[in-house]
Amino acid sequence: MVAQMAFTVADPTAPGGKRLTFGGGAGNITEMLSTIMNFTYTYVRSPDKTWGLLQSDGTWTGMMGLITREEVEFTPGPFYMDITRSQWVDFSPFVFVGNYLILAARGRPEVDPWGFLLPLRPTVWVAVLTALWAVCVVMLILSFCVPSYMQEPGMADTNTFNCVRILFQEDMKRTKSRWWWERVMLGVWMLMMVVLTQSYVGNLMSLLAVRYIDEPYQRLEDVLDNSDIGIIVAPNTIIIKYLETATSGPLHELGKLIGTKRVAYSRFGELQNSMETFVRAATHVIFDLDINFFNLLPKSFSLTGRCDFYLSRSVYATSPMAMVTQKNSPFLPRINKLTYTLVESGLYDKWMKYSEPNFGTCKNPPRIITVNTILSLTSLWGMFASLGFGFTLAVVVLAMELVCGGARWGQKSQVAT
Template sequence: MFENPTPGLQENTWLVIRFPHRPHIVVTSEQLPHQLAVMVDDPTAPGGKRLTFTGPTGNIMDIVSKQLNLRYTYMRPPDGTWGTLQSDGTWNGMLGLIIAEKAEMTPGPFFMGYARSKVLDYSSYYINSVYQILAARGRPRVDPWGFLLPLSQWVWAALMTALLAVIIVMLILPSWLPPDSNQPSRIETNIFNCVRVLFQEDIRRTTGWWWWERVALGVWMMIMLVMTQSYTGNLMSLLAVRHIDHPHQSLEDVLDHGVKIIIVENTNLLPYFRLAESGIFREIGDLLGTDQVVFKKVFELPSSMRTIVLDGTHVLFDADFNYKQMLPTEFSLTGRCDFYLSFSTYMPTPIAMVTRKNSLLIPGLNKVAEVMVESGMYRYWLFTSQPNSTTCNNLPKIISVSTVLALSNVWGMFAVLGGGFLVSLMVLVLENVVVVGRCGR
């Protein structure tokens, strides 16, 4: 039935099993964001139309057909799903078609899993994938307390400590003067002069000062000049900064924020949620059947992303190779990067083609998969199937803008001003109470 050896993708580099009489097989596949089902004209097909798939799926089957010397036609699953084990022991979706021997194989991409391996055969893997969260980016916002950011917390603490040290020096050193120096008491003046330097104001009553006082206060003025210029320059830069929230970096964040999760129905992911005994997967498993978890078909993900995910009420939890098509497509339509991917990833799993149990296709499919891994073809197909494939990768959480200064930028400073007025009013009331009490005596 086989003739072996024959040349492979590159002459004399590896060997592929080939069928001698070019048999015909049925291949099952379904739409993904990076592979679309299309009907093409074919006079030999029933109705003059033939189902085919664009993207990596079509490329894989072209290689398989050429290297294994076979013909194929596509069949889509009636329920439009990939396939999971049902409660009655049967399988649905594409896997159900293969197990029922209505189809011979599927190019995938299928996550490898133990339950599937008991009834089906996997080829060698051709790419690794992970599950990630896709969520809507927050809108650029201004930090109203940005006037505190030009200096770090430690610098603010050191500045206050230095102010206290200068005040102490100005108060203690006069006690070392000779008794007959006739030095007038300037305690309040010295304290307020140190504070006035901190706020870049002039100093008063300097006549009759000793040179040590002039030197101590002059050094403090030099330090504050440098600090003030640094603060002013950094503040001007920070007022042009906008912060963009990326709050959902893990599944724990999603549950804590009460956001709903969209999951593709009937995929390899569901058994992990249902069978998990602890951890975050167990928590999500407990939510299955509630409105907290929403099931969608794969081809419904792009429309869901543009609606309920964009408004912030839902997030997607799916394989990262789907996002590699959805995000560039969305950017090409809108010119914006409105979504981000979480830092946390889950379930790193190899992806492979699937056939019937003990299929004669496996040796040839293994060779095709190995070549795709060695050459990086599948990843290349993903990145080249759409323009702008890397435009929305590694999005910044902080951006700079050029705009007028608005109240939203500085209301934190006015809050400090109002707080100062409130404290001064409380002190005024307290002083009046004290004065009235003294007069009453």
């Protein structure tokens, strides 16, 4: 028998003092079948330590080769179900659905310099400006309803600009004439602005403690567009055939890179080292089955105590995963019955979750974290940039007013002369 996640343990009774064994869900299935059917078994590892791919001469490599050459009875796998493979071997009912994902290194926690815009959504900003416009219009209309002999010069303009001053937390310009409806409108507007500004200030202080972790490669297209990033794939697997035969889409674009420097091969036993070196250095990403990543990520977390890697949200080449036997194997009926029982009862899922310590800890790490630190210019430069832009715009408007006002004064003086 063969297993894709085999490892050796010390055993004085075995040749060389070491014995090949297998843990997790597949290992438990093998042990359960051994007990039910009363047989002994031995794990066998394929020479190239791969799942196997059909060669041009009609032979298979890896574990598929061991099965098709009848050197082993079955493999708990699980194997990616494919129509080409089904012509050479028999599949059990699927134990779960596998997806190809991208594994990449997470960025360092960064401050969003434009975070001061985040406490209010764009719709809230639009609602505030719309409310300001509505209040100014109502104040203007009501000002025109006052008899002309009771109006102070510039009364309408004063009421309108008072609303704007309240929004920007400025003082109000007093007028001699003050009607009750003016006090009501300004009081309601002031109350709204107090609630809004205090909520904004509270959320803004909280956001200054937030750090954002960059996860740029969520799609295969994101990786392909960056020519400086290498892609690590497993050799002699079914995905290689899909990449070479794809006619369109991101898989086709990745397939065209096979044979170039951007695509590197790494067997399953080497993926952990590749992840801790090339992927951690942000020079490569790994494109492989999620079941492999569910074993790599817990080991990395157990060593470092951190989630330094992430999985892409986009998935590719989704397919059921199942165990494999020789064609017309007498083991198949028993395996089928046991598979249905384990999957429907949820026991296989439980075995998968407890196969590795910290399983699932880093499957969806948070992209936003909070820290306690001293504020710095790197955290606030967006605010200063906005303030500088506002001052610059005000100086430009003042200069235009002086120029236009000087020209008009000159014209009036010339007419008077």
